[in-house]
Amino acid sequence: MIRPKIYYDSQTALICLENTVNMWGGTVYPTATVDEICDGAHAMGLKVHLDGARIFNASVALGIPVHEIASPADTVMFCLSKGLGAPVGSILAGPADLIAKGRLYRKRLGGGMRQAGILAAAGIYALERNVERLREDHDNARLLADALGDVPGVRLRLPEVPTNIVLAECPVPAVQVAERAAAAGVLVTDMGGPLLRLMTYLGVSSDDVREAAGRLHGVLAQLAA
Numbered sequence: 001m002i003r004p005k006i007y008y009d010s011q012t013a014l015i016c017l018e019n020t021v022n023m024w025g026g027t028v029y030p031t032a033t034v035d036e037i038c039d040g041a042h043a044m045g046l047k048v049h050l051d052g053a054r055i056f057n058a059s060v061a062l063g064i065p066v067h068e069i070a071s072p073a074d075t076v077m078f079c080l081s082k083g084l085g086a087p088v089g090s091i092l093a094g095p096a097d098l099i100a101k102g103r104l105y106r107k108r109l110g111g112g113m114r115q116a117g118i119l120a121a122a123g124i125y126a127l128e129r130n131v132e133r134l135r136e137d138h139d140n141a142r143l144l145a146d147a148l149g150d151v152p153g154v155r156l157r158l159p160e161v162p163t164n165i166v167l168a169e170c171p172v173p174a175v176q177v178a179e180r181a182a183a184a185g186v187l188v189t190d191m192g193g194p195l196l197r198l199m200t201y202l203g204v205s206s207d208d209v210r211e212a213a214g215r216l217h218g219v220l221a222q223l224a225a
Contacts, residue, residue, distance in 0.1 A: 006101040018051040025158040026165030028058045030184035038072035050076040057163040060134045085202035137164040140200040147213035166198040181220040
């Protein structure tokens with residue numbers, strides 16, 4: 001990845017944080033925890049990179065500005081796609097010297113792009129209009145979790161659902177559920193073993209969630225029979 005690679009040509013040790021945490025169901029680091037980690041790292045001469053692919057989800061969940069979450073880290077990356085709804089794109093932010101290295105490595109890794117104004121415009125639109133609406137994704141994820149929680153044998157890893165990711169343990173292998181669900185028109189992710197990941201995002205309405213939950217009920221009932 002370009003983000004950690006900007007540190008590779010130095011002897012600087014690096015700590016990478018992720019906020020929200022994808023594999024832990026979209027959980028959010030409390031700001032005090034981030035501050036403590038970053039302060040400790042800096043005291044030992046370490047740099048901190050924040051993988052904030054869904055940092056705006058964390059901002060909405062915590063009710064604080066993104067810059068307050070990101071400021072203790074040395075560099076931060078966030079996605080313009082995913083919840084913000086742009087078709088493509090990520091932003092790397094940090095000190096000017098590291099950003100210059102990032103541009104160099106981006107080109108070396110084949111990421112050079114010309115005439116990118118249309119994509120940049122989509123990213124600007126997403127930042128200006130699609131941040132506060134992330135609350136809808138969080139609400140829809142909780143709606144989905146509530147619906148799945150009624151299915152016999154299904155256990156939610158995080159019943160409170162902090163942001164837009166639902167992790168559910170199924171009574172049968174998740175790969176079977178994912179295959180049957182896809183055939184029923186619902187896309188979910190097999191995370192290995194019994195674990196299934198479901199996500200809400202721009203374009204998925206509460207009605208869509210109810211419809212998807214109903215189809216998943218049917219799929220799980222058939223597999224459990």
